[in-house]
Amino acid sequence: LSGIGVQCGAHRLWSHKAFKAKLGLRIFLAACQTMAGQKNIYYWVRDHRVHHKYSDTDADPHNSHRGFWFAHMGWIYLKKHPLVLEKGNQLDMSDIEADPVVMFQQKYYVPLLILFWGVIPAVIPVIFWNESLLLSILGCVFFRHVYMLNVTGLVNSYAHMFGYRPYDTRIRPAESTYVRHLMMGEGFHNYHHTFPWDYSASELGSLDVFNPATAAIDFFHAMGWAYDLRKPTPAMVANRIKGHGDQVEAELHRTSS
Template sequence: MSNETKITELSKSREANWPAVLFFIHVHLLSGYGLWLLFYEVQWLTIVLLVVLTLVAVLGVTAGAHRLWAHRSYQASTGLRITLMIFQTLAGQGSIYEWVEHHRLHHAHFGTDGDPYDYNKGFLHSHVLTRLRRLSPYQMQLKSQVDMSDLEDDPVVMVQDKLYWVLYLIVFLLLPLNAPLEYWNDTVLSTVFVMGFLRYGLILHASWLVESGTCVWGLKPGEKCPPDSNWVFVLSKSFWPHYHYLIPYDYKSGEYGTYDSGCTSAFIRVCAALGLATDLKTVDTATVQKALADAARTKLPVQTCLDQAVLEQILPKEHYLRRG
């Protein structure tokens, strides 16, 4: 019996992860009280710290765990990698290694039973319910086949993975909670519920959108625009979220439904200008247009035509460099 057959026969049912269920219920309930304190009691400096640490943590997920380590969309200096590692620790989403392993599983089996965040099951499943369930035996077996050798060769990632809970205690909990109490004498309630629970709740949902965003900003199959929905006045639906799953290594692909815009793309370009980030990977418009035309003409899958077009774009450059 082949290995693929054995994997197929494994159970695809997922059990509830009750510790996670209870944990997230408490986080959201206590975040609600933190939101009330935000409007009626907390000091302005605490609000500023809340905004800054939340944005920095999200940047650690988007620019760090997602675009740098999961998809290798650019190369980063040691200093930048350490900085992004600290930022990602501020997100409280588990180690970079664990986050990337789950995200690569998501990409490898996008939209199938092997995808823990399958968008076909709707936004509620993709965004929330999947976080409350353990991976199925089928998904666990698929995850064991995810290639993580590049991260295992990165000392920054592996040190964080080994010392994660120590770093979590210091970077995520002690330092952010100590600052309002120590430096501007905010109340214990404001510190715990705003800088603790509310901050974590905001970061959780911003980070979860990395996998569930295609349900929010992506087009449904065969859909050009959503004219019959009032959401069109709130959301800008496009093909960009799906483009990311065709060319995941394009550093310009935004996590929140956009392309070549947003804080993360700007951050990467600033780092490149400072010499901290190099080898920014992207695909030019002409190459994408050629791939789409080839797909329409040959009836081959768009992914196949994109891969071929990108390969044809890269090979002449390598040939030129060899001759030079």
């Protein structure tokens, strides 16, 4: 649920507007994103939009040129580069500010965080299968938080430093190889930075590779909660590969996937 909140909600819905969601789904995704404990949606989206607009420059919050550990986790704990703040303040966030679900979460983030990040995950195992409170807190709160933080971190670090670039060789983000499944569908990063508005964050679908976020969006779409799913046509992808990608790597990528 934490991953769905970040990947489907903060990332694909609010940051990239890759699909549209009805009110109930937006509330559900906001609750799940709160459970992840990765800042509120407003600031998550602002940082991510700056990251895409100024990827791997000093204006990128997790600039991979500053090293693996900075991009992976250090950027969270260190002071932001002045350019990150400057460019972030110049972004148009009017669409986010117009969403009452996002603004409600921002206004009441601390109590919501305590409830969804800490209390609910800790008490459910205690109530329903008699787990000890200590083990529940350690496993369902702290371990879960650290695990999901590292899954997200791999996308910012590993996927910007290792892999191949079949869609656009001019940019640093790459299609990850060995740790792709750990990223839960977010490892197709050369593609994602080429087509950031694709709701699947991949040329492939949820049944082609391990991509639980895409599967979730497909499920919400089947239920009528998600709509206007955006995806480039095969011709658009082929034209980008032909113009700026590596056609040999593209074919190997499809075969290995």
